[in-house]
Amino acid sequence: MESSKKMDSPGALQTNPPLKLHTDRSAGTPVFVPEQGGYKEKFVKTVEDKYKCEKCHLVLCSPKQTECGHRFCESCMAALLSSSSPKCTACQESIVKDKVFKDNCCKREILALQIYCRNESRGCAEQLTLGHLLVHLKNDCHFEELPCVRPDCKEKVLRKDLRDHVEKACKYREATCSHCKSQVPMIALQKHEDTDCPCVVVSCPHKCSVQTLLRSELSAHLSECVNAPSTCSFKRYGCVFQGTNQQIKAHEASSAVQHVNLLKEWSNSLEKKVGCTLSCCYGIC
Ligand SMILES: [Zn+2]
Ligand SMILES: [Zn+2]
Ligand SMILES: [Zn+2]
Ligand SMILES: [Zn+2]
Ligand SMILES: [Zn+2]
Ligand SMILES: [Zn+2]
Ligand SMILES: [Zn+2]
Numbered sequence: 001m002e003s004s005k006k007m008d009s010p011g012a013l014q015t016n017p018p019l020k021l022h023t024d025r026s027a028g029t030p031v032f033v034p035e036q037g038g039y040k041e042k043f044v045k046t047v048e049d050k051y052k053c054e055k056c057h058l059v060l061c062s063p064k065q066t067e068c069g070h071r072f073c074e075s076c077m078a079a080l081l082s083s084s085s086p087k088c089t090a091c092q093e094s095i096v097k098d099k100v101f102k103d104n105c106c107k108r109e110i111l112a113l114q115i116y117c118r119n120e121s122r123g124c125a126e127q128l129t130l131g132h133l134l135v136h137l138k139n140d141c142h143f144e145e146l147p148c149v150r151p152d153c154k155e156k157v158l159r160k161d162l163r164d165h166v167e168k169a170c171k172y173r174e175a176t177c178s179h180c181k182s183q184v185p186m187i188a189l190q191k192h193e194d195t196d197c198p199c200v201v202v203s204c205p206h207k208c209s210v211q212t213l214l215r216s217e218l219s220a221h222l223s224e225c226v227n228a229p230s231t232c233s234f235k236r237y238g239c240v241f242q243g244t245n246q247q248i249k250a251h252e253a254s255s256a257v258q259h260v261n262l263l264k265e266w267s268n269s270l271e272k273k274v275g276c277t278l279s280c281c282y283g284i285c
Contacts, residue, residue, distance in 0.1 A: 031111060032134040034061055038073045044114040044127055051110050054090040055080065059113070059130075063106045067099040071106060119143035122158065148172075152185075206244075237262040 034040065038058025053060050055076035062074035070090040072080065077100060080086045086095040111131030117124040118133070124143040128136050137144050142160035147153075149162075150172040157165045166173065171187040179199040184192045193200055198216035206227035213221055222228055226246040232239040233252065239262055241251050252259075 029131065030134050031131055032137070034058075036075050037061070038076070039110075039130060041115040041118060041130060041133065042120065043130075044116060047113065051106070051113070054088065060106065060110055063103040063110070064100050065103040065106070066093075066095050068093040068095075071103060117141055117143070234259045234262055237266045 037056035038053045038061045040058055043059065047059050050071070051059055052071075053063075053073045053076050054070045055072050058073070060071055060073050063071045064074055064077040065071050066088055068088050068091050070088050080089070080095060081097055081100075086097075087093065088095055111129060113130050114127050115130050115133065117126040117128065117136065119137075119141055122143040122145075124141055126136065126141065142158065144159050145156045146159055146162055148155045148157060148170055149166055150170060153170050153172040155165065155170070172185045174183045175186045175189050176182070177184050177189065177192060177197055177199075179193065179197050182197075196215075198214065200215050202213055202215045202218060204210055204213060204218075204221065204225055204227070206222075206225050206229075208225050208227040210221065210225070224245065227244050229242070230245050230248045232241040232248055232255075234255075237259070239255070239259065241248070241255070243251060
């Protein structure tokens with residue numbers, strides 16, 4: 001921070017060593033660039049007019065200088081040059097595209113200006129150079145809003161709260177099901193217990209006397225539940241009796257005679273059919 005401290009003293013901007021120091025340090029460092037126009041950051045000291053764009057009047061971003069000596073943001077200059085006869089908005093002189101040059105010296109000076117972090121209102125007390133803003137926001141600022149690391153979670157949290165959120169508050173953090181001990185996202189735990197967990201005790205939908213039924217045992221139970229609806233095993237021979245498993249059992253035990261009669265009828269009709277088929281073959285039918 002040595003260089004930036006020197007920047008605060010008047011005239012420091014014009015001396016070479018601190019500038020050079022700053023340039024070296026930020027060489028290759030990505031710098032925050034607004035989408036359009038200049039910087040709207042909150043600067044620690046009032047910014048001199050020479051650092052302001054003659055078009056958007058914000059602090060210059062990637063300054064370009066015209067022949068007439070006025071400076072514009074790169075994007076503001078591009079907008080001016082897109083008109084048929086571009087004129088300097090400060091002095092009305094015509095702008096010749098080939099005479100516009102990048103003002104890298106001015107750019108370095110601007111990137112060395114001290115700003116308050118843009119998350120100041122959220123609580124960041126940091127003062128830093130404009131050139132360091134992007135790195136600060138990307139890596140350091142405790143008050144930068146970040147998306148939760150879990151893709152399903154759409155919550156945004158401050159960097160300082162992220163670990164707590166991920167470990168203790170995130171609705172998508174893994175929780176252990178108290179019944180089956182499997183890992184389930186917190187948000188799905190209730191549904192898991194209500195509909196999926198194999199180890200939850202459920203009651204028989206047919207309201208039989210079995211009380212300690214696990215969900216994993218339910219389907220096996222349903223096939224033998226005394227209260228489950230079923231049909232008589234002589235149904236295919238014509239028995240229309242319907243009832244619970246229990247009633248079917250009683251019915252089958254007490255209906256031997258009827259069932260034998262049904263069997264007889266069935267075999268008679270079968271014989272007729274076969275006989276008919278045979279006679280058809282001999283052309284009698
Ligand atoms: Zn501008
Ligand atoms: Zn001009
Ligand atoms: Zn910050
Ligand atoms: Zn989350
Ligand atoms: Zn479970
Ligand atoms: Zn049952
Ligand atoms: Zn029957």
